[in-house]
Amino acid sequence: MDYILKRVDELSEQDGINRTIFAACPNSISVIKAALRSAKRWNSPVKFATTLNQVDIDRGYTNLNQKEFFNTIKLEADRLNVEVPVIVAVDHGGPWLKDLHTIEKWSFERSFEAVKKSFEASVSGCYDLIHVDPTIDITLPSGQLIAIETVAARTLDLIEHTENFRRKGGFPRMAYEVGTEEVHGGLADMSTFRKFLDLLQKGLSDRGLKDVWPCLVVGKVGTDLHTTTFDPNVAKELTKVAREYGSVIKGHYSDGVTNPEAYPLSGMGGANVGPEFTISEYDGLMELEKLEIQYFNSGKIARCSDIGVILYQAVVHSGRWKKWIQSGEDAANFESIRSERKEWLISTGCRYIWQNAEVLAARAQLYSNLENRGIQAEGIVLSNIECAMDKYFAAFNLKNLNDLL
Template sequence: MNKNLRMHAEKSNLSLLDYVLKRNSEIAKETGVNRTIFAACPNSMAVIKAALNSAKRCNAPIKFATTLNQVDLDGGYTGLTQYEFVKKVKQEAASINLQSPVIIAIDHGGPWLKDQHRKEGMNYEQTMQAVKESFEAAIAAGYDLIHVDPTIDTTLPKGEIISIEVVAARTVELIKHCEAYRVANGFPKIAYEVGTEEVHGGLVDLSVFKSFFELLKSGLKKEGLEDVWPCFVVGKVGTDLHTTEFDAGVAKLIVDISAEYGSVIKGHYSDNVTNPEAYPASGMGGANVGPEFTEREYEGLIELETIETQLFEEGKVPKKSEIKQELWDAVIASGRWVKWLEDDENADDFYANDADRQLWLIKTGCRYIWQNPEVIASRVALYENLENNGVKAEEILLSHIEKAMDKYFYKFNLVDVNDLLIK
């Protein structure tokens, strides 16, 4: 089905994602049911497997939204380059004979949005060049969408917000670069996503929102790219790092505006959202979920350790894996938890912070250390201890993640949509 949809998209002179969204719109008119594309942030091998399993079970498309921190030319924290990531996804999909469309995308691609760029103190020219090289690698690897997000500028004085004119100009520059590289090398059409939830109220100020559209439209026209237009625009719809209530009222406002320009709204930070069914009801085109799956993976490992402890006490396991302690030690040693601290929290002593916050920081921080050699070794030991006793460790772990993913497939009205997409 993936191949068939790509063939139909090519015949329609569209990218795969633009074609899927076009069919979604047509199906909504036919059935009266809106659908929201679900995107998983693939922060571990387990999440990749779980997403493909869930997509197969639900007979629906799956989109992977990878940040440059996760997958990049340097391997990111997953240890995978763009080419290796695409190859890995294809291998895992083939292993379960997945027929669903698989859409692969860059999430938040822009200057200084890769942690390493900030750490190395890159100037504007250096970080833009690195981003362009990452985009080229993604296009060559077969990615379907690039989220162009030049909304951060570390050279500005603290507290100063980047102007919407600069955001639009840099967005045009990056899209122009991608299109020039794609066309010169004969690669298929790709889709684009623009905007962010982290600037100008997530473009939720309606005057700024419309201004961004107009600036982008005129900028692309000036560069001779009238036929290139983002299918997704990111909007702030109530959810962020610490809130989980989707604001349907705000969403509807910006959904209607974006429709006038031929785009649909994408929600980010949709993790653990309390009212996911409101996304399609509001006309949202897509939603990204990521850290939630790291939390579920952590919880799955803790369940496995509980089983392991019981077996150890029964004399059926010679040595425990100590996976929980290994995870805590690795996250704390990485120092990446500091990135998520509030202003009044302690960056010098992890254990000086509130116990609930410690657990949250560990759960969300695990995505950075899944590929640490010590963590891998501990997980291997855990799995061996359980499987030697007839316990299907990986199945138990994946069930935690898949349960969370199934929720989004159902609440976003995506179950069995594959049967409609190809008609």
């Protein structure tokens, strides 16, 4: 990751083209496949940024631990003969950023130690980068943000622990990403932003880690789960400051952003996209279900998969939709929520239940029904996800970047 970002800078000086590295949040096997297919077509590097909710020692909701996740990517890349760089990374690694820790109200000590173990598994699982993000604290009074000094100290503790583990085990060099989790606040203004980087710089030096510096710093650039407008002016300001320290800015929640072309123009080093691809996968399945029903009605299929109903029931039963409830909505009564919001909650909430047994069975039935009629069912779903990804590869100026690296 460090090398790619450095090379992108060199290329920008040569050809005047800024580039932003695309990172997919791999919330399903389909997203992994689609991202590798897209990266191969665009001849561009791709980064997988996975949260501890998705992949962890307990396997997360993808049902993969760190080593299994890496091997899944590697085997699929080998199958597709992918020759572009593929970066495997932890996204938002910090106490209480794994839903289980928050739901069960784990103590700081317990959550922090769990994160350390997760980072160890990521290092030994051949990951390339870890996003260290201790920017929330559920023990604080409601509305009180965590002190930036605490964020810096916990960031340093996690980096130091990871580096000690990596070096002792003889594992390859690790890249780091640091910064705020936008939903919960944190590095929200320039003075706080600079202070954090100053504290990090001094702390790494004091701990004998001068050779370790995060290549990426997450910036609050106007996007979150419910907004789709990237703020290029803020991004340029953050980028200018970050470059003084030798880092570039990374944007999160870039899903459905209305102005993706502004990312490279603003000097953004990278951007994460995730829930959007779950919606694309869901839409692809709903397209297939329409075909399935048509075949069933004409007597060409014996039994429908009922994929739509099964997905609906699985998301509602999971309760994970409650995480995204808005003011005025009843978390105790899903059916009371207005239709368009229910559709969004189902389509984005599917990422939590793709690996449920009943969902896997329904998808297998759907694919089998249509493939028996000559329809390339999985290909249609993957194409739907790839279509969503293509706009980012294009807007981020990534075409044929691999040839220039």
